Amino acid sequence: DSGVVQSPRHIIKEKGGRSVLTCIPISGHSNVVWYQQTLGKELKFLIQHYEKVERDKGFLPSRFSVQQFDDYHSEMNMSALELEDSAMYFCASSLRGACSDYTFGSGTRLLVI
Amino acid sequence: GDSVTQTEGLVTLTEGLPVMLNCTYQTIYSNPFLFWYVHYLNESPRLLLKSSTDNKRTEHQGFHATLHKSSSSFHLQKSSAQLSDSALYYCALSDRRGTGSKLSFGKGAKLTVSP
Numbered sequence: 001d002s003g004v005v006q007s008p009r010h011i012i013k014e015k016g017g018r019s020v021l022t023c024i025p026i027s028g029h030s031n032v033v034w035y036q037q038t039l040g041k042e043l044k045f046l047i048q049h050y051e052k053v054e055r056d057k058g059f060l061p062s063r064f065s066v067q068q069f070d071d072y073h074s075e076m077n078m079s080a081l082e083l084e085d086s087a088m089y090f091c092a093s094s095l096r097g098a099c100s101d102y103t104f105g106s107g108t109r110l111l112v113i
Numbered sequence: 114g115d116s117v118t119q120t121e122g123l124v125t126l127t128e129g130l131p132v133m134l135n136c137t138y139q140t141i142y143s144n145p146f147l148f149w150y151v152h153y154l155n156e157s158p159r160l161l162l163k164s165s166t167d168n169k170r171t172e173h174q175g176f177h178a179t180l181h182k183s184s185s186s187f188h189l190q191k192s193s194a195q196l197s198d199s200a201l202y203y204c205a206l207s208d209r210r211g212t213g214s215k216l217s218f219g220k221g222a223k224l225t226v227s228p
Contacts, residue, residue, distance in 0.1 A: 102160070
C-alpha cells in the first residue's frame with residue numbers, strides 16, 4: 001500500500017485504559033499531522049510533527065503523547081481514556097512545502113466504553 | 114491567527130442544481146494556499162482542489178474554485194449537482210512556511226443531493 005497507513009482500524013477500550021495508534025506516512029513525507037473527528041463533525045487539529053520535531057499542538061489532551069520516529073512514522077500514546085475520546089483519529093502526511101497537500105490515512109475508530 | 118470560515122453547515126440540493134460552498138480565510142501570509150477536501154462517509158478525506166495563483170480558476174471532477182485574494186475567498190462551485198456529490202466538504206488553509214505545512218480546516222459543509 002503506497003498510501004498513509006494507520007493501525008489499528010478499529011479498537012475498543014475500557015474507560016481508564018490505554019491505547020497506541022500508529023501512522024506510517026507516505027515514503028518521503030516527513031510532515032505528519034493528527035486530527036480527531038467525532039460524530040461527523042469538523043476535523044479537530046491535534047498535533048503536527050515535521051522532521052521528527054513537534055511543530056504545533058492543538059487540541060491534544062495532556063493524557064496523550066505523540067512521537068515521530070527516524071523513519072517518520074508516528075505513534076499516538078493514549079492513556080487514562082475517557083468516554084469523550086471516542087472518535088475517529090486521522091493521520092495525514094505531506095511533503096515539506098506550504099503548498100503541499102495532505103494525504104490522509106483511513107483512520108482509526110476508537111470506542112471507549 | 115490564521116483561520117478558515119465556512120458558513121454553511123448543511124446544504125441540501127436537488128440533483129441538477131448548481132452547488133456553491135463558501136470559504137473565506139484570514140492569514141498573515143500574502144501568498145496563501147487554499148484547498149478543498151471531500152470526505153465521503155466511511156472513507157478518509159481526500160484532496161478535491163488546490164488553489165493556483167490569484168484570480169486563476171482551478172478545476173477537478175466538475176468542481177471549480179478561484180482564489181480571490183482581494184476578498185480572501187476560495188468558494189467551491191459546480192454547475193450541476195449529482196447524487197454522488199453527497200459528502201462533507203472542507204476548505205483548508207496552509208499556514209506554515211519552512212517547517213512543514215499545517216492545514217487549518219474550516220468546520221465543513223455537509224452536502225446532501227437528493228433526486
